[in-house]
Amino acid sequence: MAELSTKQEISWLDDVDSNGVIINPNHELYGKSIAGKELEMPAAAGSTVGADRLVNLAVHGKAPKKIILERSDPITMWGAILGRIDLEIKGKSKKPVDISMLEKLGIDSEIADLLARAGELLGANEFIPADYVQISGVSYKTIMETGLELRRYFASKYRFRAKNVTINPAGMDMEEWQMQHIPEEFAKKQKEIIELYIKMGAQPTITCTPYLISYSQPFTDAFLSESSAVAFENSMLAVRTNREAGLSTLLYAIAGYGPRYGLHLQENRNPRIEIKLDTELKTLSDYGLLGYKMGELSQGKIPYITGMHGMPSVEDVKQLGAAGAASGSVDLFHIEGVTPEARYKMIDLGNIEERIEVGRKDLDEIKEKLNTGNDNEIDLVAFGCPHASINEIKEIAGLLKGKRIKNGKELWISTSRAVKEIAEKVGLASIIEEAGGHIVADTCMVVSPIEEIGFKTTATNSGKAAKYLPRFSKQKVIFDTTEEIIKKITE
Numbered sequence: 001m002a003e004l005s006t007k008q009e010i011s012w013l014d015d016v017d018s019n020g021v022i023i024n025p026n027h028e029l030y031g032k033s034i035a036g037k038e039l040e041m042p043a044a045a046g047s048t049v050g051a052d053r054l055v056n057l058a059v060h061g062k063a064p065k066k067i068i069l070e071r072s073d074p075i076t077m078w079g080a081i082l083g084r085i086d087l088e089i090k091g092k093s094k095k096p097v098d099i100s101m102l103e104k105l106g107i108d109s110e111i112a113d114l115l116a117r118a119g120e121l122l123g124a125n126e127f128i129p130a131d132y133v134q135i136s137g138v139s140y141k142t143i144m145e146t147g148l149e150l151r152r153y154f155a156s157k158y159r160f161r162a163k164n165v166t167i168n169p170a171g172m173d174m175e176e177w178q179m180q181h182i183p184e185e186f187a188k189k190q191k192e193i194i195e196l197y198i199k200m201g202a203q204p205t206i207t208c209t210p211y212l213i214s215y216s217q218p219f220t221d222a223f224l225s226e227s228s229a230v231a232f233e234n235s236m237l238a239v240r241t242n243r244e245a246g247l248s249t250l251l252y253a254i255a256g257y258g259p260r261y262g263l264h265l266q267e268n269r270n271p272r273i274e275i276k277l278d279t280e281l282k283t284l285s286d287y288g289l290l291g292y293k294m295g296e297l298s299q300g301k302i303p304y305i306t307g308m309h310g311m312p313s314v315e316d317v318k319q320l321g322a323a324g325a326a327s328g329s330v331d332l333f334h335i336e337g338v339t340p341e342a343r344y345k346m347i348d349l350g351n352i353e354e355r356i357e358v359g360r361k362d363l364d365e366i367k368e369k370l371n372t373g374n375d376n377e378i379d380l381v382a383f384g385c386p387h388a389s390i391n392e393i394k395e396i397a398g399l400l401k402g403k404r405i406k407n408g409k410e411l412w413i414s415t416s417r418a419v420k421e422i423a424e425k426v427g428l429a430s431i432i433e434e435a436g437g438h439i440v441a442d443t444c445m446v447v448s449p450i451e452e453i454g455f456k457t458t459a460t461n462s463g464k465a466a467k468y469l470p471r472f473s474k475q476k477v478i479f480d481t482t483e484e485i486i487k488k489i490t491e
Contacts, residue, residue: 206416270348
């Protein structure tokens with residue numbers, strides 16, 4: 001029997017502090033230290049950068065001495081491998097992987113050894129080309145000094161063999177970081193991280209929404225570690241990817257290959273829980289609330305959503321999946337009549353084990369839980385988590401036109417560099433700037449050091465951001481619709 005045991009998933013990003021203490025007040029292990037303990041848990045929830053955070057705990061002697069997982073979890077697994085933490089997956093016997101087979105693929109022996117160890121834990125001995133890789137773990141805030149040292153090491157020895165490697169948001173706008181009041185020392189470290197990725201061969205997309213700038217190919221295998229991109233691309237594009245760790249995608253990009261297991265296999269993509277929607281979703285924030293509830297309910301089971309009125313937009317589904325990945329471990333969901341595998345009857349509905357109805361009351365309860373601040377305390381309004389589309393920027397510009405943001409409050413709209421340039425060309429950026437707001441590229445409010453800048457209360461329409469901001473960024477949160485938030489901060 002493990003010294004510590006929980007039936008709740010753990011987010012290594014924001015449930016555990018740097019001393020190895022559980023700081024999530026809603027977790028059954030709240031206040032307990034996992035340092036040096038044998039820990040039994042279902043799997044990791046939330047951010048895929050959790051692997052880096054687990055390595056950091058190990059380096060500082062604050063990690064568990066052994067972790068026992070109920071199911072395969074690349075985030076915890078890669079944190080354990082690189083942090084040298086003993087790991088066991090219940091019910092899975094280790095299957096040796098022939099390292100010489102990997103070396104014959106041209107993979108360096110050091111990387112082949114790491115991939116073989118992962119394959120043994122996953123029960124995977126087939127490795128497929130990693131043609132499309134999205135790497136998380138780009139912000140200095142999330143990976144810290146330990147993560148930077150790891151990347152310095154790999155960049156000193158290797159280049160990416162994967163054909164198409166994109167990278168996640170950084171901790172600042174790489175061109176206008178001074179406008180964000182980013183500390184110079186942080187900026188120096190952040191620039192180095194981007195330079196290391198470019199040196200290895202990554203395309204400096206610096207966005208969590210590569211699918212908005214045409215990097216995705218439907219119905220193909222990929223290795224993605226941005227949790228919201230995993231949920232969107234698996235679900236809406238039928239891309240085959242597991243919710244990889246930032247560190248695993250880094251290694252797969254170097255190897256040019258990754259293990260075929262889990263959601264790469266069609267038989268593992270069937271839903272096991274039905275979420276019957278008993279209310280109409282009217283706003284972007286409604287989809288975030290449903291996604292947050294979906295994450296809480298799924299517990300590693302693939303959801304099948306029924307009862308949705310009409311066809312959701314790209315932006316709606318983006319918010320739905322991002323919130324589900326943050327509050328739980330949702331890497332794939334199906335929507336009746338909407339997502340391709342449901343629409344084309346590629347999935348078997350005979351494996352559904354439970355059906356749960358979700359109504360307006362459930363969404364209102366989530367909204368109440370996410371709101372921890374007061375309107376008069378707002379000092380930052382942050383939209384664009386995941387990165388805003390041009391349609392979202394257009395809506396915000398329309399709501400701001402002819403108005404002015406109140407003194408003492410800032411507005412950031414986070415997006416990719418490519419979408420920002422479009423917003424500038426069509427005149428949306430100038431409307432936002434005239435109102436006192438800013439479009440910031442390459443970053444978002446979660447991975448920026450907003451707590452160091454001095455922000456204490458952030459308003460957002462993002463369920464994902466509302467999940468991470470309180471503990472990871474030490475923020476009080478105002479969660480509401482885009483329209484209502486803008487009303488709160490303009491005159």
